[in-house]
Amino acid sequence: MSIHNTSISVFAPASIGNLSVGFDVLGLAVKPIDGTLLGDVVTVSATTAANSLTVKGEFAAKLPSKKEDNIVWSCLLIFNEQLLKAEQSPVFVALTLDKKMPVGSGLGSSACSVVAALVALNTFYAKYQGFSFAKNVLLKMTGQMEAKISGSIHYDNVAPCYLGGLQLMVPDENVISRLLPSFDDCFYVMAYPGISVSTKAARDVLPTEYSRSDLISFGQNLATFVDACHRQDKSQAFAVLTDVVAEPYRTDLLPRYQASRDYLTAQGALAVGISGSGPTLFCVCDSEQQAQKFALWLQDNYLQTALGFVHVCKVDNVGATEL
Known part of the structure; x- marks a missing residue:
């Protein structure tokens, strides 16, 4: 050829x-x-x-x-x-x-x-x-x-x-x-609201110094999550999926995020967080039925422009692929 x-x-x-x-x-x-x-x-x-x-x-x-x-x-x-x-x-x-x-x-x-x-x-x-x-x-x-x-x-x-x-x-x-090791039976609802947040802007709002207690929390949560992944302890892994480094400072950049996070958590989501520097929200679910239900709710309550979308996802274990 x-x-x-x-x-x-x-x-x-x-x-x-x-x-x-x-x-x-x-x-x-x-x-x-x-x-x-x-x-x-x-x-x-x-x-x-x-x-x-x-x-x-x-x-x-x-x-x-x-x-x-x-x-x-x-x-x-x-x-x-x-x-x-x-x-x-x-x-x-x-x-x-x-x-x-x-x-x-x-x-x-x-x-x-x-x-x-x-x-x-x-x-x-x-x-x-x-x-x-x-x-x-x-x-x-x-x-x-x-x-x-x-x-x-x-x-x-x-x-x-x-x-x-x-x-x-x-x-x-x-x-x-x-x-x-990831939790391949979980579903990840990805909700992009249709607005943009630059990575640089999202990094600029972060403090230059953190308290000792925040550093301890960060290290403990990350270590516990990695350990839980290796033990495939789903409840432990998602129980510590808390962001003390970025989310507290970025929430104000993301309209409707806090209200959506509170609602989904109260409705039984395993975890809710900001994907990267935002504005996409991710929500971890135990079942496809729950994921589809939350996807519909996010479609109505988190999207802000016609460019927004919601996808129910699973872990992609392949990565970059030749088509």
Whole structure:
């Protein structure tokens, strides 16, 4: 097969950053149970012309109009840079981003674009040039891209988006992320209200210092959650899913969040939290019936614009996938 007649498409799924209890160190990939592609798709095609980028999809209009300002284009530049360092020759490619994920949603929108682009490029070169980067090398690239976007390296969206499942970030630059046992029988209701909250703005409202009691609570909750995951103790895990680092300071940025959280908790949700930096709310349920009931309630009570949506999801254990 000629390389000039080939193309690769990769889908990268939505993720819940922080997962309440693990600020910047926990992330969970999720997928709607109805088969909706909640995430982004990037297609890489060989071309004899110069490199190019086309953007389409429901949320394409929310992205910068210049390709140089698009993170997918930046992904191509960093990938080619790494190819040259590895003594590989880049070829011309035509990139297409199908933007299915709202920007500033708290669902890992930038991570979806970054992961889909880098994995598509890596898969393309693996298939048609016989060269590919190792997973941890590619994961480092995704972290570099996230740092470029938000100002600091954090893997809590890109790691689950790329690798799937529930990921714990570890302080080892070669390992980066460890897969935790997740609760695959749970349902995660994801409610995006249709408004945007920038990651930078959501980080700017956080205090620069925390009390000793908050630090103890954070460490105890995170450690207990990780332990409960390994023991598959669902009630213990979700009993400590409390955010003392970000949620108390971000609630005012999210209209209707506190009232919705109070209602869903009173109605028996296992846990309710802010997905990433918001404004998406996630709600953990024990059954599909309960999840569908809460989804309908959130549709009526949490959404604020026509762009809003609610999806009943389960854990996505696959991560980035070639279509």
